[in-house]
Amino acid sequence: MKQKKKKHTDVLQTREFLDRVVAAQKLYGRRIGLSRVWNGPIPYVLISKASAIEPILSNPKLVEKSADYEFLKPWLGNGLLTSPASVWHPRRKALTPAFHFKILSDFLHIFHRQSLVFLDKLEEQLNNTEGFNIVPMATLCALDIFCETAMGCSVHAQNNSDSEYVRAHKQIGKIIRNRLQKVWMQPDFIFKRTDEYRKHQECLSVLHEFSDRVVRERKAELVKRRQNQDSSDRNNNTPIEDDGSRKKQLAFLDLLIEGSLDGNGLSDLAIREEVDTFVIGGHDTTAAALSWILLLLGSHQEIQDRVFNEIDQIMGGDRDRIPTMQELSEMKFLECCIKETLRLYPSIPLIARRLPEDVQIDDYTIPAGTNALIVVYQLHRDPTVFSNPDKFDPDNFLPENCNGRHPYAYIPFSAGPRNCIGQKFAILEEKTVISTVLRKFRIEAVERREDVKLLGDLVLRPRDGLKIKISRRV
Template sequence: MLGSAVMVQQLQPHADGKTPLNIFPTICLAALDIIAETAMGTKINAQMHPDLPYVRAVFEVTNIMTTRFIKPWERIDWLFRLLAPKLAQKQDALIKTMHEFTETIIQQRREALINDQQGQQKAAAGELDDLGQKRRMALLDVLLQSNIDGAPLSNEDIREEVDTFMFEGHDTTSSGMSFCLYEISRHPQVQERLINEIEQVLGKDKQRSVTLRELNELKYLECVIKESLRLHPPVPIIGRNFSEDVEIRGKRIPAGTNYSIGIYMLLRDAKYFESPDEFKPERFLNDVDDTTTQAHPYAYIPFSAGPRNCIGQKFAILEMKSTISKTLRHFELLPLGPEPICTLSLVLRSKNGMHMGLRPRS
């Protein structure tokens, strides 16, 4: 992915092998470039413009939403605006910034589709990409050309979908990749085994592109990612609403109840995970191609489960594989800097950043 290649260039000046680096901001911008190019078909070059207002807006909006989540009286919009008018105004301004950003992407892509009739014809004819596979349209292109009952989607309809994919497609993966790189930096034996696998599958050429087949062959890396997601799920709490009465442990939960599920604690349950607080990727070796790890099908659900599970989980795993393997091909990760202080801000983050040292890999 182009985004990870730029990320490596951005990290090079910090790879002195002795200075701790907070890698989260760099990972966040790389993830934003990746989701924009792959899902939206648009290059935004966020890594070359680190002060992009959209990134700051997402960060601050999630903090405001988290505050409203833990204060029930602020969940009611009119009451929130009455009790915290300045915060409400700030929230509105931040949301406006996010909407303007996504609307700009939509407009640019719409103009590109109109002006590039030849490109549309090639896509329709099944043009092959660099890997010899049929080129697929970006999600945004599909939305722009979609119809419901013969009518095209409105700009608002499209923007809502783009907002969802842009936010969820970069913020959650930023958390997942950052925590995973942190765990690798603190476990040298895991890192050594990863390097051996990467060199065996991808070779020693750091610059060559990686194919989908090769990413799927990185089995141990997948175990490492799964174990990191178990210990540090990007979305640590999910909510559900019961459409019918449900009995849980002998107690009846009436229909219409909102129910919060603590994924963070569920994934550290000693009943299903031996030594639950230890980082042990080997626990996934026997079923690396499965999303369940224990006898109970819902013991391992970092992407939730059922009809409301994460629509982008396969994409997220592939993105993490590509970006993490790219990083490890260029750098040795060193256990430098403070330990992360986890905090919930809709997405699992660290209050003090995600620190590690980097040394160029010979």
């Protein structure tokens, strides 16, 4: 009985956090998009208007993350998500080439192959008339995609959801979220005396040991290959021979290692930090987006039919072959659906920055040392920007409806110099997975999205999952 009560309390506290933030903005910040709160002795300013957000996110001097991100550092170190500005600037410059359009296009076959595994898992639910929770399935699919593209090796999460790596990844996320929500768990001298800390360290051991081993083995492999390659074949990003028997695609890890061999200065530790950051920054966020869009399309059959028609026309009715980059780029309405999903349910609902200098917003001065908490969830539902802000309406992102919109009114991948480096990767992955699913299945929502309870922490999640049903398309 005690265990059940404790579980309910934890969920309630997590849910109330986002509720309180949104309620504060509705009550105190509706007119100018600013309100002030204190978290103990630490001042926060909540911001949810595009014009108030722009002076912060557009300023290259204001890229320091708040102290809230420190709880991720034992896992991610100084990866792009958590690093101070002095480390972030050179890292970002070194990593940008890894997200070049040509490299992303080379990952299409990975997206498609893992999407087919996802289809097999969905197929098992065809006779489930009561519906099933799509969130864990989408999460495992996204994890498989990211491990293979980031590290060059799959953890086979979809077929082995109980693997040690998958368990550790899931558990450490819960521990970090729990610590963020419970103020008394934040001081290290208290946290280190809890069972949560012991579990935290066990998870870190598993995750870092796995990443370290992969970095070490891939580096040795690439050094050996480089020694055997002709000078004309060096430094290209085309598939290279693997043991002389098959072609193997370079993963982000390989690209980072090759860069370090060419003298860009990233150590093995720095490479591991970035690979771990890619995994946490990409798989959870993409999994949430995939889950939400399937629920929303299942709730609006007429919109789903428009997506069907677009995909069928572009693919010539072929429901099996892998789409090309050109075909994916032509899926404009599907992209509108993805963007509208991220408007209503931004994967990252809050962005926190520490202001190292005073910032002037209209007639207000936000003093240096303040934490600026950008409420993306509320920003995206501003009725002065989106006339019917709570409605799922992909037409919001048709070109004619975007003209004149404030550039900071829609920021699912943040904005400014410290925006998400992987946003093109994410959209490409979501297009591939969703188009693969919709060529085979029709989605039907089991519950109204208005009844879904939200958990607002690192990633915006449904409290009790998202239930859908599927049927085979005729």
